[in-house]
Amino acid sequence: MHDVSAFPLQIAGDPAPMVSFRKVTKSYGALTVLDELDLDVKAGEMVSIIGPSGSGKTTVLRMLMTLEEINGGVIYVDGQPLTHMQKNGTLVPASQKHLRNRRADIGMCFQHFNLFPHMTALENCMEGPVQVLGLPKKEARERSEELLEMVGMIGKKDQHPSRLSGGQQQRVAIARALAMRPKVMLFDEVTSALDPEVIGEVTNVIRKLVSEHNLTMLMVTHQMGFARDISDRICFFYGGKIEEQGPPAELFGNPKKERTQQFLSAVKEAV
Amino acid sequence: MAFFDFLQQYWPRLLSGTGITLAQFLLAAVLGIAISLAMGLMKLSHNAVVRGAAVTYIEVFRGTSLVVQLYWIFFVLPLFGLSIEKFTAGYLAVGMNIGAYGAELVRGGILSVPKGQWEAALAINMSPAQRMRRIILPQALVNMLPPWGNLMIELLKGTALVSLISVADLMFEAKQINATTFLSAQVFGAALVIYYVLARFMVTPFMRWLEHYMARKLGRV
Ligand SMILES: Nc1ncnc2c1ncn2[C@@H]1O[C@H](COP(=O)(O)OP(=O)(O)OP(=O)(O)O)[C@@H](O)[C@H]1O
Ligand SMILES: [Mg+2]
Numbered sequence: 001m002h003d004v005s006a007f008p009l010q011i012a013g014d015p016a017p018m019v020s021f022r023k024v025t026k027s028y029g030a031l032t033v034l035d036e037l038d039l040d041v042k043a044g045e046m047v048s049i050i051g052p053s054g055s056g057k058t059t060v061l062r063m064l065m066t067l068e069e070i071n072g073g074v075i076y077v078d079g080q081p082l083t084h085m086q087k088n089g090t091l092v093p094a095s096q097k098h099l100r101n102r103r104a105d106i107g108m109c110f111q112h113f114n115l116f117p118h119m120t121a122l123e124n125c126m127e128g129p130v131q132v133l134g135l136p137k138k139e140a141r142e143r144s145e146e147l148l149e150m151v152g153m154i155g156k157k158d159q160h161p162s163r164l165s166g167g168q169q170q171r172v173a174i175a176r177a178l179a180m181r182p183k184v185m186l187f188d189e190v191t192s193a194l195d196p197e198v199i200g201e202v203t204n205v206i207r208k209l210v211s212e213h214n215l216t217m218l219m220v221t222h223q224m225g226f227a228r229d230i231s232d233r234i235c236f237f238y239g240g241k242i243e244e245q246g247p248p249a250e251l252f253g254n255p256k257k258e259r260t261q262q263f264l265s266a267v268k269e270a271v
Numbered sequence: 272m273a274f275f276d277f278l279q280q281y282w283p284r285l286l287s288g289t290g291i292t293l294a295q296f297l298l299a300a301v302l303g304i305a306i307s308l309a310m311g312l313m314k315l316s317h318n319a320v321v322r323g324a325a326v327t328y329i330e331v332f333r334g335t336s337l338v339v340q341l342y343w344i345f346f347v348l349p350l351f352g353l354s355i356e357k358f359t360a361g362y363l364a365v366g367m368n369i370g371a372y373g374a375e376l377v378r379g380g381i382l383s384v385p386k387g388q389w390e391a392a393l394a395i396n397m398s399p400a401q402r403m404r405r406i407i408l409p410q411a412l413v414n415m416l417p418p419w420g421n422l423m424i425e426l427l428k429g430t431a432l433v434s435l436i437s438v439a440d441l442m443f444e445a446k447q448i449n450a451t452t453f454l455s456a457q458v459f460g461a462a463l464v465i466y467y468v469l470a471r472f473m474v475t476p477f478m479r480w481l482e483h484y485m486a487r488k489l490g491r492v
Pocket of ligand 2: 057058059189220
């Protein structure tokens with residue numbers, strides 16, 4: 001078990017960062033995927049993560065969603081430890097109960113949507129509110145319908161995922177995540193599996209979230225134009241570390257590091 | 272004796288035997304499904320003891336003969352002070368045996384559900400039990416229905432063995448009639464047809480209907 005005695009029990013600050021990675025390490029066997037990652041995300045901030053394949057982008061989101069355990073460091077959400085908990089004045093690895101408590105603040109959308117195929121669009125959205133939050137059916141339905149309306153899917157609310165296009169499924173998946181009222185939303189290449197002509201319908205929903213809601217968002221994307229448009233900050237990942245980060249105009253317009261320049265010009269050529 | 276005359280004379284006994292066979296089948300099916308679920312889930316447990324118990328159960332009941340299991344339950348358990356009435360012993364043995372095969376189907380069905388489904392269920396913060404019950408099992412069930420159809424036919428045929436401990440099922444009645452009349456062709460011919468009809472026109476159509484029904488629930492049709 002890694003030593004976390006040097007880490008604070010909670011993160012102070014006014015306001016405290018919504019998400020805070022402190023020296024977070026993740027490895028699979030001998031392969032170190034993330035190497036002492038430090039990353040703070042402010043409340044309401046939209047941060048995009050870009051970088052070459054295998055640089056650890058997805059891993060960052062999966063650790064925050066508690067889909068992967070970490071091998072070193074501590075992740076804090078809203079100032080409180082997520083991967084650990086306090087016990088007798090020190091941090092110890094989080095119990096399942098603690099994880100379940102803290103995970104409530106986080107929502108995630110996946111590259112392949114992962115809607116529940118045996119439920120309609122509406123049932124997909126109501127599942128969490130009813131089963132996990134214990135909302136009455138009526139209230140969960142109202143909340144879900146409102147969100148389906150917001151993502152433009154209210155007309156298809158009674159369809160099963162198999163009857164929906166990729167873009168439509170992804171919009172339902174966004175509504176499903178939002179129905180849990182998370183403070184932090186994670187998007188992992190949510191447009192990568194989509195046909196080019198429907199990418200816009202999903203990015204428009206995310207745009208709307210950025211402009212109309214006070215969500216903290218972390219997005220992994222290969223769409224540089226979109227990331228540049230809507231992000232407050234871009235993090236360029238390389239080899240499990242943040243190689244360079246900054247406001248979009250700076251990072252895209254005037255990248256300082258050679259690897260960033262190489263990556264951006266390679267991406268530009270591919271387009 | 273002509274087949275028709277034979278039927279006219281013996282249909283009440285064949286019918287009552289068929290009733291017992293159906294009762295054995297249904298009870299063994301319910302028990303078998305319950306055991307399959309329990310053992311299938313236990314085999315996927317993180318706890319080595321729980322997993323070991325399931326593996327042992329499955330090994331024992333798949334690796335030995337159903338007839339021997341039946342005799343154990345009916346003839347040997349009483350020696351240890353546990354007497355089970357023959358009708359109960361019959362469906363217990365058949366159900367426990369089929370449960371060992373079903374457990375592998377349940378386990379395979381659960382493993383066939385894509386990992387993304389577990390992750391999406393975790394991302395909306397469902398508990399492990401909720402994930403299994405609400406998200407994974409319904410999908411696993413659909414995936415494993417076709418092999419369950421075969422298993423149910425095997426189960427129906429397997430119930431004929433309960434005649435060996437004198438449960439008055441179709442096979443038992445057939446043997447009794449044969450012993451007193453020696454009309455082997457007629458009586459076993461009738462039994463053959465009845466087993467076939469039960470399998471072909473009851474079990475199979477029901478499983479088909481269930482597959483179709485579940486597919487519709489998934490919006491796959
Ligand atoms: N479960 C796993 N077991 C072993 N290695 C893994 C596992 N998951 C990820 N990796 C490895 O970790 C590294 C980082 O993976 P990650 O998915 O975070 O990359 P990424 O930046 O999201 O890449 P991409 O752009 O291709 O999605 C890769 O080298 C990958 O092969
Ligand atoms: Mg990735």
